[in-house]
Amino acid sequence: MKITFPHMGNTYIAVKAMLEDLGLEVIVPPKCSKRTLELGTKYSPESICLPLKINIGNYIESIERGADTILITGSCGPCRFGFYSVIEKEILKDLGYDIDIIVFDPPDGNYKEFINRITKAVNTNNPIKILKSFNRGRIILKEVDRLFQFSNKKRAYAVNSYEVDKIMQKFSEGVLKVKGVIETKKLIKRIFKELEKIEVDNTKRPLKVGIVGEIYTVIEPYVNLDIERKLGHMGVLVDKFLTPSRWVEHNLTLGHLGLSEERKAWKAAKPYIRTLVGGHGRETVGSAIMYAEKGYDGVIQLLPFTCMPEIVAETILKTVAKDYDIPILTLIVDELTGEAGYVTRLEAFVDLLKRRKEERKFERVLSRS
Amino acid sequence: MSCKVGIPQALLYYEYYPLWKEFFTELGAEIVLSSSTNKSILNAGVSSCVDEACLPVKVFHGHVEQLKNKVDYLFIPKFISVCKKEYLCPKLLGLPEMVKNSIDDLPTIIDVEINLIKSNSNLHKSVIEIGNYFTSNNKKIDLAFNKAINRFNEYKKLLANGVIPIEAIKVYNKYINSITTLKNSKYKILVLGHSYNLYDEFLSMKLIEKLQKDNMKVITPDTVSIDKINYYASKLPKRMFWSFGRKIVGAAFYLIEENAVDGIIYISSFGCGLDSVLIDLVYRKAKKFKVPFTLVTLDEHSGEAGVNTRLEAFVDMIIWRDSNENNISTHG
Numbered sequence: 001m002k003i004t005f006p007h008m009g010n011t012y013i014a015v016k017a018m019l020e021d022l023g024l025e026v027i028v029p030p031k032c033s034k035r036t037l038e039l040g041t042k043y044s045p046e047s048i049c050l051p052l053k054i055n056i057g058n059y060i061e062s063i064e065r066g067a068d069t070i071l072i073t074g075s076c077g078p079c080r081f082g083f084y085s086v087i088e089k090e091i092l093k094d095l096g097y098d099i100d101i102i103v104f105d106p107p108d109g110n111y112k113e114f115i116n117r118i119t120k121a122v123n124t125n126n127p128i129k130i131l132k133s134f135n136r137g138r139i140i141l142k143e144v145d146r147l148f149q150f151s152n153k154k155r156a157y158a159v160n161s162y163e164v165d166k167i168m169q170k171f172s173e174g175v176l177k178v179k180g181v182i183e184t185k186k187l188i189k190r191i192f193k194e195l196e197k198i199e200v201d202n203t204k205r206p207l208k209v210g211i212v213g214e215i216y217t218v219i220e221p222y223v224n225l226d227i228e229r230k231l232g233h234m235g236v237l238v239d240k241f242l243t244p245s246r247w248v249e250h251n252l253t254l255g256h257l258g259l260s261e262e263r264k265a266w267k268a269a270k271p272y273i274r275t276l277v278g279g280h281g282r283e284t285v286g287s288a289i290m291y292a293e294k295g296y297d298g299v300i301q302l303l304p305f306t307c308m309p310e311i312v313a314e315t316i317l318k319t320v321a322k323d324y325d326i327p328i329l330t331l332i333v334d335e336l337t338g339e340a341g342y343v344t345r346l347e348a349f350v351d352l353l354k355r356r357k358e359e360r361k362f363e364r365v366l367s368r369s
Numbered sequence: 370m371s372c373k374v375g376i377p378q379a380l381l382y383y384e385y386y387p388l389w390k391e392f393f394t395e396l397g398a399e400i401v402l403s404s405s406t407n408k409s410i411l412n413a414g415v416s417s418c419v420d421e422a423c424l425p426v427k428v429f430h431g432h433v434e435q436l437k438n439k440v441d442y443l444f445i446p447k448f449i450s451v452c453k454k455e456y457l458c459p460k461l462l463g464l465p466e467m468v469k470n471s472i473d474d475l476p477t478i479i480d481v482e483i484n485l486i487k488s489n490s491n492l493h494k495s496v497i498e499i500g501n502y503f504t505s506n507n508k509k510i511d512l513a514f515n516k517a518i519n520r521f522n523e524y525k526k527l528l529a530n531g532v533i534p535i536e537a538i539k540v541y542n543k544y545i546n547s548i549t550t551l552k553n554s555k556y557k558i559l560v561l562g563h564s565y566n567l568y569d570e571f572l573s574m575k576l577i578e579k580l581q582k583d584n585m586k587v588i589t590p591d592t593v594s595i596d597k598i599n600y601y602a603s604k605l606p607k608r609m610f611w612s613f614g615r616k617i618v619g620a621a622f623y624l625i626e627e628n629a630v631d632g633i634i635y636i637s638s639f640g641c642g643l644d645s646v647l648i649d650l651v652y653r654k655a656k657k658f659k660v661p662f663t664l665v666t667l668d669e670h671s672g673e674a675g676v677n678t679r680l681e682a683f684v685d686m687i688i689w690r691d692s693n694e695n696n697i698s699t700h701g
């Protein structure tokens with residue numbers, strides 16, 4: 001069995017290590033590229049949201065490399081993501097691929113079926129072994145999140161921000177060469193050390209921007225045109241409300257309970273939106289408010305074209321921006337999004353934030369005299 | 370003094386209007402209905418709503434604009450779920466919030482939550498909550514709602530007898546006095562889509578009426594029996610968690626598999642998230658069973674001429690196909 005799964009930001013690092021520990025042969029889909037998107041767009045329903053198109057591209061590119069089993073997660077609505085697995089199966093079947101698809105839907109009361117699927121996927125029915133590697137996978141995911149968070153910070157303070165890119169490039173190449181959890185962990189440690197050595201200028205007072213929105217767009221760099229890096233080089237300190245580890249916690253483990261961070265976001269969002277709207281719509285509103293309260297200079301909302309929950313959030317964010325006096329930029333991506341226009345909008349936004357910050361400083365000086 | 374409750378003639382109006390109308394009237398409120406969709410409503414909606422929203426949500430905003438200065442209350446319930454383990458579209462889940470954050474100077478919005486995701490018993494709570502806007506007498510509310518339900522069931526009986534809502538609701542509103550007599554047409558066309566796209570005659574450019582004039586018998590998901598819908602929807606490899614999705618897919622699968630339609634026209638609106646999934650499911654099934662399928666996507670710039678041409682070609686194809694038994698391609 002040669003197992004593969006769709007890309008979603010850095011999740012591949014943990015999933016790969018975990019499955020390898022269980023003794024499986026893993027085929028990581030090639031990094032998302034123009035070809036991935038083109039393949040996906042060609043074979044997916046035209047008006048479906050972008051993440052599905054990229055998934056399809058990932059599968060095809062993995063199958064080309066010999067994958068015969070796909071592992072995916074699901075949900076039970078209300079957003080379209082819950083029906084991805086059904087459509088994806090049909091598409092691959094119609095393309096004539098002979099491939100097994102194993103779906104981990106959140107156990108809808110049926111735990112036995114859930115466990116069955118896991119045993120099928122990982123080829124062992126030793127629950128302790130499974131739980132153990134699952135836990136270690138989660139730890140890796142958290143470590144990777146920390147690493148990327150740290151690299152973002154470094155970029156904002158570094159004397160030469162491009163040094164960060166070089167080291168992170170080394171990381172993504174290295175990750176494909178190591179095997180299993182232990183080696184991956186070691187690699188992460190090494191990269192941390194290298195990042196630490198980068199020379200920083202602590203007199204810098206970078207702008208702070210929070211990124212909110214639809215999870216896939218927020219964490220998959222190909223889709224968001226590497227927004228963290230771009231902002232980092234513009235001297236912006238970036239924070240993301242949603243990260244792969246939070247997503248996993250939410251979807252596979254504690255989804256129904258609501259994590260404390262998520263709870264906090266729901267609470268913050270409450271005056272504007274009382275109920276779920278699917279996807280991460282409510283979290284988007286809540287986390288934008290939380291960024292405003294923490295004194296961030298601006299917020300960026302990311303969403304794929306026609307993403308339903310985020311359209312609700314977008315409407316509400318207009319009021320939030322007014323009420324909290326914080327600029328919020330909404331960026332919508334689809335297969336037609338061009339790099340040039342995107343960068344221009346980002347630059348204009350950062351300029352606006354800079355100007356505001358200066359003006360405020362100035363106001364303060366005057367009012368003191 | 371009776372107070373005025375505004376009901377926008379958009380979105381779920383086509384599903385539940387008769388129910389709410391009876392209920393509010395029983396409670397002594399006066400109903401103010403927005404006019405049927407027209408150009409100025411569409412324009413008002415387009416300019417007040419975010420660009421990314423789908424057409425029917427924009428149109429809804431236009432109806433709210435038309436009503437907002439004429440009423441004491443606007444009835445925009447927060448529909449989350451109308452059936453156990455099922456949801457409505459995320460945009461309906463957030464509809465009251467979208468309206469409040471897009472339109473200024475609104476009257477009081479009755480945005481009571483309707484959420485039957487876990488069980489039906491929540492409905493009673495919601496009904497009382499809505500009723501409490503008009504009276505604190507809960508008994509009176511219960512009574513009014515029971516009456517309303519009875520009337521609503523009669524309305525649904527009309528649908529079950531093959532009267533499509535567009536006609537049933539007309540009878541209801543006494544716009545016309547008799548239902549267009551059902552002709553016994555040779556050809557049956559299934560017109561699929563969300564009720565607010567199908568039955569809004571402005572948005573759909575009277576597509577249903579045109580088909581009927583062409584002597585086609587029109588079937589819509591509303592006229593298919595619930596049992597059939599549920600049975601065929603349950604054949605999906607995964608539970609369909611959208612109630613309207615279940616209705617659309619279940620009805621389509623039933624009619625396709627039972628060989629009971631000659632063609633399918635799916636009316637969708639640009640930017641509809643659910644439709645992108647539903648169309649795909651129905652299209653694949655239709656293809657497999659060789660049932661002609663065509664998609665009409667509405668947006669704020671759709672031209673009637675283009676739609677008419679498509680429609681004519683489709684109807685011609687079905688008639689031609691019938692006279693040439695060994696049909697060749699059904700999908701262009």
Ligand code: SF4
Binds near residue numbers: 049214278
């Ligand atoms: S959250 Fe948005 S992008 Fe993701 S599946 Fe749902 S509608 Fe599509």
